[in-house]
Structures are given as structure tokens and as C-alpha cells.
Amino acid sequence: MRRLSRTAVLATVFVVAACGLVYELALVALGSYLIGDTVGQASIVLGVMVFAMGVGAFAVKPLQKHAAGAFAAVEIVLALLGGLSVLTLYAAFAWLDLYVPALIAVAFVLGLLIGAEIPLLMVLLQKIRKQDAGEAVSDLFAADYVGALLGGLVFPFLLLPVFGLIQGALVVGALNALCGLALVLGLFRTELGRRSRWVLTASATAVFALLGFVYTVSDNFETTAQQQLYRDPIVHSQRTKYQDIVITKSVSLSGAADVRLFLNGDLQFSSVDEYRYHEALVHPAMSGPHGRVLVLGGGDGLALREVLKYPGVRAATLVELDPAVIALAKAEPLIRDLNGQSFNDPRVTVVNTDAFTWLRDAPRGFDVVIADLPDPDSTATAKLYSTEFYGLIKQVLAPGGRLVVQSGSPYFAPKSFWCIDATVRAAGLVTTQYHAEVPSFGDWGFVLAGAGEAPGLRLAADAPPRRYLDAETLSAASVFPADRRRLPMEPSTLTHPRIIDLVRAEWKNY
Structure with a gap:
């Protein structure tokens, strides 16, 4: 007993x-x-x-x-x-x-x-x-x-x-x-x-x-x-083992539907002006060879939509950690209509895994790499903005290949922006910085990079029609005011993820 x-x-x-x-x-x-x-x-x-x-x-x-x-x-x-x-x-x-x-x-x-x-x-x-x-x-x-x-x-x-x-x-x-x-x-x-x-x-x-x-x-x-927690009515909510996914829908002042995707509370896009962001992200990187394209992140399929407009694209690989985001982009009409059913294109291959891990054994020879990743406000995402990560990307680039990174705002978060630029350069790539006006986000910045010479900002000869980005807009995009020019920032690494503290400090009131 x-x-x-x-x-x-x-x-x-x-x-x-x-x-x-x-x-x-x-x-x-x-x-x-x-x-x-x-x-x-x-x-x-x-x-x-x-x-x-x-x-x-x-x-x-x-x-x-x-x-x-x-x-x-x-x-x-x-x-x-x-x-x-x-x-x-x-x-x-x-x-x-x-x-x-x-x-x-x-x-x-x-x-x-x-x-x-x-x-x-x-x-x-x-x-x-x-x-x-x-x-x-x-x-x-x-x-x-x-x-x-x-x-x-x-x-x-x-x-x-x-x-x-x-x-x-x-x-x-x-x-x-x-x-x-x-x-x-x-x-x-x-x-x-x-x-x-x-x-x-x-x-x-x-x-x-x-x-x-x-x-x-x-x-x-x-x-x-x-x-x-959200201004507009929620039409879809889903919690996965990776993140909280929310879609809201409202009517904008112009009378158009405003569909917004949030991941862990962070806005990913607004249907009213997402074309500005994705055109600025994708098209400058496509001005060189673009037969094979790699998209890191971008599970909503909107960057992929812009990539697939080029007839010269033979294969596009998209690496997205959360399969639920891909499933939503394929099945939810509000997003599927925006991305033009890009995941149904036979040229597309989807890989559901961590981008950092995948790159370590990834195939070589990508002409364009598009890093459309979540903002680096946590340890999980900061590694995707590290010197080591960009070093892995450099290894998979074909000769003459280009990398583009969404890099936050050079206006309300200049230290974060220039830290990302410094991190890409620390990986041995040469950079060109530019920015675009996206009303939902404010002025948003990008880093375009390649090996050897600084890549020029131009549009490809076979560039498809665009709603926002033309040659004149692209020329102006490389001009930064005197108070927003390059800051002397240290690169962010796996063992010293400086980008996290910068993002939290600069974005806390955004």
C-alpha cells in the first residue's frame, strides 16, 4: 500500500x-x-x-x-x-x-x-x-x-x-x-x-x-x-505553428476594396497599392539575365506574379517557410485574384522550408534572387538579414546575377536601411540603393546587389507593362535627400544581430 x-x-x-x-x-x-x-x-x-x-x-x-x-x-x-x-x-x-x-x-x-x-x-x-x-x-x-x-x-x-x-x-x-x-x-x-x-x-x-x-x-x-488589434474587419484568421495570419477587408476612399494581409500583426501588403511595392522590388532586378529566378519569402505570390510576366523566365523557385501561406494564396479568392494565380504556372516550384537552411545545399546558377522576407524584428527573421545569409545567396547567383532585398524605409528607419546595405556589402556584393513611395508603408527602400560592379537601375528590354514603375520614376528612385544618405553602419551577423535593435528602436512609433 x-x-x-x-x-x-x-x-x-x-x-x-x-x-x-x-x-x-x-x-x-x-x-x-x-x-x-x-x-x-x-x-x-x-x-x-x-x-x-x-x-x-x-x-x-x-x-x-x-x-x-x-x-x-x-x-x-x-x-x-x-x-x-x-x-x-x-x-x-x-x-x-x-x-x-x-x-x-x-x-x-x-x-x-x-x-x-x-x-x-x-x-x-x-x-x-x-x-x-x-x-x-x-x-x-x-x-x-x-x-x-x-x-x-x-x-x-x-x-x-x-x-x-x-x-x-x-x-x-x-x-x-x-x-x-x-x-x-x-x-x-x-x-x-x-x-x-x-x-x-x-x-x-x-x-x-x-x-x-x-x-x-x-x-x-x-x-x-x-x-x-486591426482597423478593418477581419475576413480570415489563422494561427499556424509559425505565425498568426490575418486578412482584413474594407473600402478605400477611392471606393476600391482594400484587402490587407498581416503576419504576426505586421502588414504585408494592401491591395490598393501593393503593385507599387512589388513592381519596385522585382523589375530592377530583372534588367539582366532572368532565365532562372529565386524568390525567398513572398508566399502571397505577388512578387512571383511580377516575375512570371517576363516570357524569358524559364523557371521560378519560391522558398516559403509556412505552407499555410501558400495554401491561402492559392485558395483564398481575395489573394488569388491579386496574384493572378501565379502558383498555377508550370514554371513555378514551391519549397516549404527555412530559407537559410535551404540555401546551404541549394542548386547554383540563379540569375535573379528576390528576398521578399518579413521584417527583421525578431531572432527568427534577423538571421535572414545577416552577412552569412547574403553570403549563401552569393554562392547561388549565376555570373552576372542580381539580388534585391526589401530593406525597410530609409526615411523613418534610416539606420536599419543602411545596416542592411552594409550587411549585403559585407558578404562581398556591390550595392545600389533605391526607394519607392508606397502609401500603405510610406517611403520604402530596396538594396539591389551583384558581384563586381554596382548594378545599374534600369528596366529590361522585355519588361512587361507596369502601373507605377517607369524609367523616369526609376531614375528618381536612386536619389536620396542629404539627410537620408548613407550612414556608416556595422553589418549584422548571426552572432551579433545588430539589425534587431535598430528595427525595434526606429520602428516602435511607426
């Missing part, structure tokens, strides 16, 4: 450890979705929670004489706060603009409660059978660490795909309360008075009911909160 009881306590340690790690990972994941700073969010969450766990382990000492009731109470409160943590932080971000203070508060309280678990479970374990302290600690921490492994695996491979962040946290909260109550009422019932048992059972029932109710309305809550 003692062996079964000890097994039950250790199994409880296993489960609550898994739940605790899931809460940590959920807070980090939410921050990466909303803020984009995965390293920063992880540092805040883990640092605050580990500190709070130490405080909790110390603060629970007076309650060890009532270990059974205290443990059940801790699990019920942890289930409530942990289960509602993601929803609470999402609301703080959407309506109150208090995300970081709320994150610190939630991480501290959850860490405090998690830290109280092990000392109380140690006392309960010793109540079953006295044993050497070192042996008991070994048993408890073995179960704790293995449980953490389970939580680390369950979170990305089960909870996120099946339930999502909000509902996944609610499910884990319910499991937390159930596990704690079952242990105490099953093995240590006699240590609790009738009133204590009634209070704990009633409290747990109330928590289960509240979590269940929130679960049923969480989809509506998420839709309402998400809409709060």
Missing part, C-alpha cells in the same frame, strides 16, 4: 511539473506571437518565474504543517490563474496596452505557486514513509524533470495544434486542479476536516465550471480581441 501511495505522489509530481512547464511555454509563445521578440519574452518569463519559484518555495514553509490542504489549495489557485493566464494577457495586450507589466505579474504569481509545490509534496511523501532526505529529493526531482520533458513535448505537438494557446492553457489548468484534488482527497483525506474537504471540493468545482465556461466562449473572445 505504501508503495502505491508513493507512486501516486510521484505521479502527481510528474503531472504538475508538466503543467508548470506548459504555463511557461504558453507565456513565451504568446509573447512571440504578439510582440515578436522570442528571446526577450523567454528571458522575461523564465527569469521572473524561476525567481518567483524560489520565493514560493521559501514562503510556503509555514504551511508545511498543513501540507495536504495547502497543496490542494495551491493547485486549485494555480489551475485558475494558469488556465486563464493566456486569455488575461491577450486582453491586456488588445484593450489595455499593458502587456509587459501584466506578463511580469502573471509570471511572478504562477512561479510563486509552482515553487510552493515541491516542498509540500516532499512533506506528503515523507508522511507515507520516512526516508533519507537525499533519497527523497532524488525521487521527487527525477519525477519533476521527467514531467517537464513531457510538458515540453506535449505543448508544441499536441496542445498547440489541437487546442491552440487559449484553450490549451484552460485544459492544462483543469488537469492541474484535478490532479491535486485527487491526490489529497484520495490519500490524505483523513488529515482534512469535513469543512476543509467541503471547501476544497466546492472551490475545485467552481474552478472547473469557470474554466469550462471560458473554454466555450474562448473562440468568441479571441475573435473580439483580435479584431480590436
Whole structure:
């Protein structure tokens, strides 16, 4: 009987450890979705929670004489706060603009409660059978660490795909309360008075009911909160394992439909003026040989649309990390009509993988490489604006080949713009800088690069008709005002991603 009881306590340690790690990972994941700073969010969450766990382990000492009731109470409160943590932080971000203070508060309280678990479970374990302290600690921490492994695996491979962040946290909260109550009422019932048992059972029932109710309305809550973050009505929303995809639609002042695509809250295009951006991005790079074209990013198919207008293009390869973006660009009429069903062209090959990884073993001989990648505001995207990344691109360029990089705005983010230019040059390429007026973004900049001589800004002899970019506009695009000319910036590398800090500093008020 003692062996079964000890097994039950250790199994409880296993489960609550898994739940605790899931809460940590959920807070980090939410921050990466909303803020984009995965390293920063992880540092805040883990640092605050580990500190709070130490405080909790110390603060629970007076309650060890009532270990059974205290443990059940801790699990019920942890289930409530942990289960509602993601929803609470999402609301703080959407309506109150208090995300970081709320994150610190939630991480501290959850860490405090998690830290109280092990000392109380140690006392309960010793109540079953006295044993050497070192042996008991070994048993408890073995179960704790293995449980953490389970939580680390369950979170990305089960909870996120099946339930999502909000509902996944609610499910884990319910499991937390159930596990704690079952242990105490099953093995240590006699240590609790009738009133204590009634209070704990009633409290747990109330928590289960509240979590269940929130679960049923969480989809509506998420839709309402998400809409709060966007000016126009949302017509499509999808969360993948890589990012949050949102499409909005409204009517512009001209009366035309304004369809906008957002990835993790960052605007990718507006249908009203996307042609300006994509013509400026693609056509200057196509002025030389363009038989084989590589597009990095650009999963919406709009840059690909411009590429395929050239009859001389024999093959176009597009590398996009998230297959959901490609599927949306193929199936969603609002985007499919914009990209001209470019993915149906037989010349197109789509590769769903990380661009950096793919380039390491990529085929050589591309005449044009178009880097239409997300802005470098996180560690995940900063590597795509590094010297190492552009060095890999240089290897796949054919002799006389050209690279073009979307580089942010030289007007409101000049340091970021010139850092990207310096990074491309550090990879051994020669650059030409230009910019274009895209009302949805403001004045937007591009870096055109090649080996040997600085590539000239011109249009190809077989350039197709365009709505915005003509020879006169292109000539003016290379002219920068005196206060926006080259800045002496250091390149961004994998080990020193300077571009992240520059982007965050310059774009925070954009």
C-alpha cells in the first residue's frame, strides 16, 4: 500500500511539473506571437518565474504543517490563474496596452505557486514513509524533470495544434486542479476536516465550471480581441505553428476594396497599392539575365506574379517557410485574384522550408534572387538579414546575377536601411540603393546587389507593362535627400544581430 501511495505522489509530481512547464511555454509563445521578440519574452518569463519559484518555495514553509490542504489549495489557485493566464494577457495586450507589466505579474504569481509545490509534496511523501532526505529529493526531482520533458513535448505537438494557446492553457489548468484534488482527497483525506474537504471540493468545482465556461466562449473572445488589434474587419484568421495570419477587408476612399494581409500583426501588403511595392522590388532586378529566378519569402505570390510576366523566365523557385501561406494564396479568392494565380504556372516550384537552411545545399546558377522576407524584428527573421545569409545567396547567383532585398524605409528607419546595405556589402556584393513611395508603408527602400560592379537601375528590354514603375520614376528612385544618405553602419551577423535593435528602436512609433 505504501508503495502505491508513493507512486501516486510521484505521479502527481510528474503531472504538475508538466503543467508548470506548459504555463511557461504558453507565456513565451504568446509573447512571440504578439510582440515578436522570442528571446526577450523567454528571458522575461523564465527569469521572473524561476525567481518567483524560489520565493514560493521559501514562503510556503509555514504551511508545511498543513501540507495536504495547502497543496490542494495551491493547485486549485494555480489551475485558475494558469488556465486563464493566456486569455488575461491577450486582453491586456488588445484593450489595455499593458502587456509587459501584466506578463511580469502573471509570471511572478504562477512561479510563486509552482515553487510552493515541491516542498509540500516532499512533506506528503515523507508522511507515507520516512526516508533519507537525499533519497527523497532524488525521487521527487527525477519525477519533476521527467514531467517537464513531457510538458515540453506535449505543448508544441499536441496542445498547440489541437487546442491552440487559449484553450490549451484552460485544459492544462483543469488537469492541474484535478490532479491535486485527487491526490489529497484520495490519500490524505483523513488529515482534512469535513469543512476543509467541503471547501476544497466546492472551490475545485467552481474552478472547473469557470474554466469550462471560458473554454466555450474562448473562440468568441479571441475573435473580439483580435479584431480590436486591426482597423478593418477581419475576413480570415489563422494561427499556424509559425505565425498568426490575418486578412482584413474594407473600402478605400477611392471606393476600391482594400484587402490587407498581416503576419504576426505586421502588414504585408494592401491591395490598393501593393503593385507599387512589388513592381519596385522585382523589375530592377530583372534588367539582366532572368532565365532562372529565386524568390525567398513572398508566399502571397505577388512578387512571383511580377516575375512570371517576363516570357524569358524559364523557371521560378519560391522558398516559403509556412505552407499555410501558400495554401491561402492559392485558395483564398481575395489573394488569388491579386496574384493572378501565379502558383498555377508550370514554371513555378514551391519549397516549404527555412530559407537559410535551404540555401546551404541549394542548386547554383540563379540569375535573379528576390528576398521578399518579413521584417527583421525578431531572432527568427534577423538571421535572414545577416552577412552569412547574403553570403549563401552569393554562392547561388549565376555570373552576372542580381539580388534585391526589401530593406525597410530609409526615411523613418534610416539606420536599419543602411545596416542592411552594409550587411549585403559585407558578404562581398556591390550595392545600389533605391526607394519607392508606397502609401500603405510610406517611403520604402530596396538594396539591389551583384558581384563586381554596382548594378545599374534600369528596366529590361522585355519588361512587361507596369502601373507605377517607369524609367523616369526609376531614375528618381536612386536619389536620396542629404539627410537620408548613407550612414556608416556595422553589418549584422548571426552572432551579433545588430539589425534587431535598430528595427525595434526606429520602428516602435511607426
